[in-house]
Amino acid sequence: xxxxxxxxxxxxxxxxxxxxxxxxxxxxxxxxxxxxxxxxxxxxxxxxxxxxxxxxxxxxxxxxxxxxxxxxxxxxxxxxxxxxxxxxxxxxxxxxxxxxxxxxxxxxxxxxxxxxxxxxxxxxxxxxxxxxxxxxxxxxxxxxxxxxxxxxxxxxxxxxxxxxxxxxxxxxxxxxxxxxxxxxxxxxxxxxxxxxxxxxxxxxxxxxxxxxxxxxxxxxxxxxxxxxxxxxxxxxxxxxxxxxxxxxxxxxxxxxxxxxxxxxxxxxxxxxxxxxxxx
Amino acid sequence: xxxxxxxxxxxxxxxxxxxxxxxxxxxxxxxxxxxxxxxxxxxxxxxxxxxxxxxxxxxxxxxxxxxxxxxxxxxxxxxxxxxxxxxxxxxxxxxxxxxxxxxxxxxxxxxxxxxxxxxxxxxxxxxxxxxxxxxxxxxxxxxxxxxxxxxxxxxxxxxxxxxxxxxxxxxxxxxxxxxxxxxxxxxxxxxxxxxxxxxxxxxxxxxxxxxxxxxxxxxxxxxxxxxxxxxxxxxxxxxxxxxxxxxxxxxxxxxxxxxxxxxxxxxxxxxxxxxxxxxxxxxxxxxxxxx
Numbered sequence: 001x002x003x004x005x006x007x008x009x010x011x012x013x014x015x016x017x018x019x020x021x022x023x024x025x026x027x028x029x030x031x032x033x034x035x036x037x038x039x040x041x042x043x044x045x046x047x048x049x050x051x052x053x054x055x056x057x058x059x060x061x062x063x064x065x066x067x068x069x070x071x072x073x074x075x076x077x078x079x080x081x082x083x084x085x086x087x088x089x090x091x092x093x094x095x096x097x098x099x100x101x102x103x104x105x106x107x108x109x110x111x112x113x114x115x116x117x118x119x120x121x122x123x124x125x126x127x128x129x130x131x132x133x134x135x136x137x138x139x140x141x142x143x144x145x146x147x148x149x150x151x152x153x154x155x156x157x158x159x160x161x162x163x164x165x166x167x168x169x170x171x172x173x174x175x176x177x178x179x180x181x182x183x184x185x186x187x188x189x190x191x192x193x194x195x196x197x198x199x200x201x202x203x204x205x206x207x208x209x210x211x212x213x214x215x216x217x218x219x220x221x222x223x224x225x226x227x228x229x230x231x232x233x234x235x236x237x238x239x240x241x242x243x244x245x246x247x248x249x250x251x252x253x254x255x256x257x258x259x260x261x262x263x264x265x266x267x268x269x270x271x272x273x274x275x276x277x278x279x
Numbered sequence: 280x281x282x283x284x285x286x287x288x289x290x291x292x293x294x295x296x297x298x299x300x301x302x303x304x305x306x307x308x309x310x311x312x313x314x315x316x317x318x319x320x321x322x323x324x325x326x327x328x329x330x331x332x333x334x335x336x337x338x339x340x341x342x343x344x345x346x347x348x349x350x351x352x353x354x355x356x357x358x359x360x361x362x363x364x365x366x367x368x369x370x371x372x373x374x375x376x377x378x379x380x381x382x383x384x385x386x387x388x389x390x391x392x393x394x395x396x397x398x399x400x401x402x403x404x405x406x407x408x409x410x411x412x413x414x415x416x417x418x419x420x421x422x423x424x425x426x427x428x429x430x431x432x433x434x435x436x437x438x439x440x441x442x443x444x445x446x447x448x449x450x451x452x453x454x455x456x457x458x459x460x461x462x463x464x465x466x467x468x469x470x471x472x473x474x475x476x477x478x479x480x481x482x483x484x485x486x487x488x489x490x491x492x493x494x495x496x497x498x499x500x501x502x503x504x505x506x507x508x509x510x511x512x513x514x515x516x517x518x519x520x521x522x523x524x525x526x527x528x529x530x531x532x533x534x535x536x537x538x539x540x541x542x543x544x545x546x547x548x549x550x551x552x553x554x555x556x557x558x559x560x561x562x563x564x565x566x567x568x569x570x
Contacts, residue, residue, distance in 0.1 A: 016370050016373065016375065017375070019366075019367075019370060020367065020370050020371065023363075026442070027385055027446075028384060029403075029410070030400060031396075033403055033410055034399040046407075046408050047408070049413055049416070050409075052410075092293040095290040095293060095294070096291050096293075098290055099287045099290035103284075105284060105285055105288060106285070108287065111291070115294075115298070118302050120554070121302065122503055122549060124503060124526050124529055124546045124550075125305070125546040125549075125550055126302060126305035127533075128305070128312070128533050128539055128543055128546070129304065129308040129309060130305050131533075133300065133301070133304075133305070149297070149301045151293075151297060152293065152294040152297035154294075157294060182286070211391075211392040211394070213393070213394050213506055213509075214505065214506065218534065229392055232394060233394060233509070233513075237513045237514055243408075246402070247399065250395040253392050254395045254396065257391065258387070258390065260390075261390045262383070265383055265386070268386075269382070269386060272389070272447065272451075
């Protein structure tokens with residue numbers, strides 16, 4: 001006969017799993033509901049009581065939604081903005097992190113603390129003036145308006161500087177003796193040695209650029225310049241589309257990032273964790 | 280030692296330019312703008328200098344409402360999210376199967392577009408066809424007009440925000456839990472310490488730094504809530520502005536009513552509130568550490 005203690009332990013264990021599974025269901029429910037709704041017929045969408053899953057998956061909803069608004073153009077814009085921003089971020093981040101971790105120059109400490117101090121400033125304070133700047137540059141409704149202000153991130157610079165610091169200085173001094181230039185050392189030694197950190201930064205930036213909403217909304221006004229998140233909102237509010245189509249369009253925005261996440265979650269989880277622990 | 284040179288600036292130049300143009304300059308400009316009455320962004324003209332914008336701000340009922348709503352939102356979202364996340368993280372960290380699976384699932388909301396998933400939530404909150412009222416129906420609860428009745432708009436926003444913000448907290452707590460030495464737990468087991476005491480005496484103090492970090496980060500982002508409102512209420516601030524938040528108010532003044540000075544003043548009030556609260560939080564937790 002099992003002892004009383006064992007029974008209690010068993011019950012606790014079952015409760016533990018029950019709670020975790022309930023929480024997991026609560027977490028994925030919106031995703032399930034989104035995918036299931038995107039495959040329903042218009043009649044199933046307004047069915048009372050709602051059925052979670054459709055009787056037959058209506059894949060044609062995706063085709064209809066895709067053609068109902070210029071989603072191909074939105075997707076292209078999102079990809080252009082995401083790719084360009086990420087490349088820009090990587091270049092400026094590597095250069096700055098290298099300067100802060102290896103080069104000596106007057107005012108280095110001051111500039112570094114100035115950089116860090118800007119992390120405290122909420123973006124909401126800056127957005128009005130930045131909008132005016134973009135307007136004065138006559139960049140409204142252009143790609144550069146969505147890209148240029150975001151190609152440098154103090155947060156990533158700080159993160160990569162920490163990684164670069166861990167590379168032993170002897171390597172740098174040895175390279176100096178061999179008359180290896182700074183630029184060459186950075187590209188041939190520092191970058192490959194910190195490949196993982198750089199990939200993490202790239203992925204984190206891809207996610208935030210892909211999901212960006214407010215800034216693209218402010219600085220673009222023609223339909224041809226909209227990004228996916230902006231297009232999705234317009235699709236919902238202006239086109240008055242029915243919900244199975246809106247859910248299909250939401251899937252188009254959400255799924256690429258979820259796929260990236262599922263394949264590269266190691267990098268993402270590590271990157272976010274590290275940023276949290278260092279913060 | 281290599282002698283100091285200005286070469287470092289060459290490497291820093293791209294970031295420096297972006298920072299000066301898109302962070303430092305607008306920061307100063309925002310402060311200046313907040314003191315200029317009827318500021319025009321076209322020619323930079325203004326009618327007066329003083330606290331006019333701040334006075335207008337605090338005389339506006341909508342701003343006061345936005346402040347109250349944001350306060351309520353922060354008070355509910357941050358503690359709820361942290362307590363539930365802590366509980367889940369502790370469970371995931373205990374000896375269970377499928378650790379990686381749970382971690383992957385619980386982190387999903389973090390990578391998802393607030394806009395897209397917010398639209399999904401607005402569909403779930405739909406009073407006639409939505410999933411939430413259907414589930415509540417099992418418990419005998421009458422359908423709730425989540426998004427159409429002012430008294431339910433803010434609760435709907437809070438539920439959505441808790442769901443969204445837990446992902447980051449769970450991840451941070453899990454990382455923190457892994458840094459607590461296994462020996463402490465072993466010692467507790469030998470002494471047959473009750474589970475609850477183990478939790479309050481070992482686990483919580485062990486991840487206190489993460490709890491502080493998560494609450495500060497959570498508070499800062501909760502004060503800036505905007506996208507969630509936009510997605511849930513189709514670009515509006517809820518029925519009869521019932522879910523208006525400070526940042527929503529700022530953008531509305533700036534983008535729709537072109538009151539640049541008032542919007543700038545609002546953003547500075549927001550910054551000061553965030554700054555003050557994080558300072559208080561750091562003081563309080565700093566004191567506790569010294570004890």
